[in-house]
Amino acid sequence: MKTPSKILVIRFSSMGDIIYTTPVVRCLKQQFPGSEIHFLTKKEFKYIYQNNPYLTKLHLLQPSLSDTIRAIKEEQFDLIIDLHNNLRTMLIKAATRLPSSTYKKDRINKWLALKFKWNRFISSKHLVDRYLETVKFLGVKNDGKPIDYYIANEYQLEEFLPPSHQGSYVAFIIGATHFTKRLPNEQIIEICRGITAPIVLLGGADVKENAAIIEAAIGKQVYNTCGQINLDQSVYLVSKAHKVIGFDTGLTHISEAFNKPLASIWGGTTPELLGVHPYQISESLIAGVELPCRPCSKFGLEACPLGHFKCMKNISADQIVNFINLN
Known part of the structure; x- marks a missing residue:
């Protein structure tokens, strides 16, 4: 042709x-x-x-x-x-x-x-x-480069973050469309307690209450932006982060465009099923546990079909904390 x-x-x-x-x-x-x-x-x-x-x-x-x-x-x-x-x-x-x-x-x-x-x-x-x-x-060949995302506007960190979080911070994307893609609040809190750097919580209005609970439990180390900024602004904050933690959700995948070290956490869905493990980034961790019931869904569910939610509850906080605190 x-x-x-x-x-x-x-x-x-x-x-x-x-x-x-x-x-x-x-x-x-x-x-x-x-x-x-x-x-x-x-x-x-x-x-x-x-x-x-x-x-x-x-x-x-x-x-x-x-x-x-x-x-x-x-x-x-x-x-x-x-x-x-x-x-x-x-x-x-x-x-x-x-x-x-x-x-x-x-x-x-x-x-x-x-x-x-x-x-x-x-x-x-x-x-x-x-x-x-x-x-x-x-005859098109893969150029071996990361995915692309172009931020729509020029922003400054001081527009969104307090002085305490304008240096090196960890972006923690706590939102995801479905329940079985998200860690329970208590595990997010455990991870945050182990991280030594300032943390910025990112997500939509659907996790605003979750973010408030996490912020109240951790204190000033955590800064909550969930439901307060738009997606383009959230992507900007991801692009300026030192490292990123996220679930199987769009903003986590978009973060790969900026080659940030990424801790990618998987519950009821799996990267093998979807073929969307972190792409062309220099450093990543895929966190997930092997279970006979996993994966239970291609897109995520509103509740664990078996009621135990072990795919998320059994994920070790230590491996994520160690990955984030290294360097």
């Missing part, structure tokens, strides 16, 4: 999955500098690409799929790179009749891993590498 001059890359959700598409867009643009690279996603995830210098144009999924298809047809693309592979993208490809390359989801093996814990069939490749396989036929 000759080099396409106008390429549409599609991924609708979620935050973590979309951030791992950024090497595809970067490699396409750098290796085909004369081509236009466009990206289609949902409105709520536009922030991931709205400042990306490798992107020619960002497109947003419209309420009516027919309107989205009409807009795509008007752009006259040469090629679609489908990194989502769901019913909507199938309809888009069928309606536009454009040449396409589609990400292989490996649904059967993931179902076997969840149902019977047969992890041996799960691909060991990172999600980034599996996304890049969709453009391999064009």
